[in-house]
Amino acid sequence: MMKPMNLHTDYGLITVTNEPTHSFNSTDNRRCYASEIPLTDSIGSNHGVSLNGELIVVVGAGGGATDVHAHSALVIEDTMLLAVGNHIACISIVHPYRLLWSLQVDVATCFGIYWQSQRGALIAHGELAISRFSTDGRLIWQAWGADIFTEGFDLLHDHIRAVDFDQSVYRFDYDTGELLT
Incomplete structure (x- = not known):
């Protein structure tokens, strides 16, 4: 099992977790995130994000499968950039937590x-x-x-x-x- 990534920010502790078995729009997931963001129709990787223990968002994207590691995410001011699959997702870490943009890189x-x-x-x-x-x-x-x-x-x-x-x-x-x- 992959270790989660922790980022200490002005807004609190952000934890990024690999969620390989998460299914979008399903009630049978191990963890229930407040928001789900599939970036592509075909999903190869899912990463969940929590802020101070609150499960705020899970993001999925296509491309090759990715695991969470030291360069999976970074925080700049009030946004978190998350590498998942073949995309970068930019998420607001100020409520309301939402996708600001995504880019296939x-x-x-x-x-x-x-x-x-x-x-x-x-x-x-x-x-x-x-x-x-x-x-x-x-x-x-x-x-x-x-x-x-x-x-x-x-x-x-x-x-x-x-x-x-x-x-x-x-x-x-x-x-x-x-x-x-």
Whole structure:
């Protein structure tokens, strides 16, 4: 069983839990969330969110299955960004809790979401693409490699470093997403 992710915020403790057996619009779920948000018709992953123990929302999305880990979510001001399936969902953590926007950031799976505060850069580490997007859900750029990005990912001072399955190292420019030589 995967460990939940805890985020300490000004609004209290947010806990993100993997909910692989959750069925939307069912009364037979193990936990009953106040709100359900399916981002796609076909669901491969579900993540539940609680705030101070209150089960506020469960979000599901298609793409490859994802588990909850250290880069599944982050909080910026009064919003939580959640990587689930191949999407990023932005949820208000101020009542009423609601989906503000969602963005598909990879055709397969989003491995994690990252914030580079000095540059104000939100970065999604996808299986096939590295994406930068804005806090209002607008895709700024998306960059692809020759193979899947499974062997390393870092936000460095002057570039984003990703390593693909064949050990090829990519260095992407924060502003443009262009490959640096």
